[in-house]
Amino acid sequence: MNNINQYLSDIYNPVHRAKTEEVLIWIEHKYPDLKPEFKWNQPMFTHHGTYIIAFSVSSNHLSIAPERKGILHFEELFKQKGKKYSKMLLIYPFDKPFDFDLLAKIIDFNIADKANINSFWRP
Numbered sequence: 001m002n003n004i005n006q007y008l009s010d011i012y013n014p015v016h017r018a019k020t021e022e023v024l025i026w027i028e029h030k031y032p033d034l035k036p037e038f039k040w041n042q043p044m045f046t047h048h049g050t051y052i053i054a055f056s057v058s059s060n061h062l063s064i065a066p067e068r069k070g071i072l073h074f075e076e077l078f079k080q081k082g083k084k085y086s087k088m089l090l091i092y093p094f095d096k097p098f099d100f101d102l103l104a105k106i107i108d109f110n111i112a113d114k115a116n117i118n119s120f121w122r123p
Contacts, residue, residue: 003038011057016094020057026100027053031107045107050117052110064090066106067122073109077102 004024011017024043028036034045034052044054054065065088071078075085081102084091090106092098114122 004036004043007038007041007043013094016057016062019094019098020055020062023055023062023098023103027103027107030104031111034107034111046120047111047114048118049120050114051120051122052114053107060093060095062092062094064092064103064106066090066110067114069113069122070106070110073113074102074106077105 008017008021008024011020024036027034027045031045034047037044037046040054042054042056045052051067056063056065061084068088071085071088071090074090077083078085078090081099083099083102084093117123
């Protein structure tokens, strides 16, 4: 977790840092079986050696990166909830309330989807 702590301390805006830390701590408490890691200059969580989700901070938002299959699976829900997303990212503006229920759905889906995957990325 040291690299993740360093990552957080490098976030200049205290509101962005606090919101990002809140999300990462929430995941650690709700999903104790996920392993927090720091790769490619971003905090991420893995399960049995396979990628589940990663995060990166932009100037105005927190990017959430499940694998592409997760984005496709929840695309209609993102639209219904008015969430901004791209081909590979779900985008959370720092000035909006964070939807932890949606994040739990994404993580739960990724864990179930990758239960029998032994590679880091989905083949």
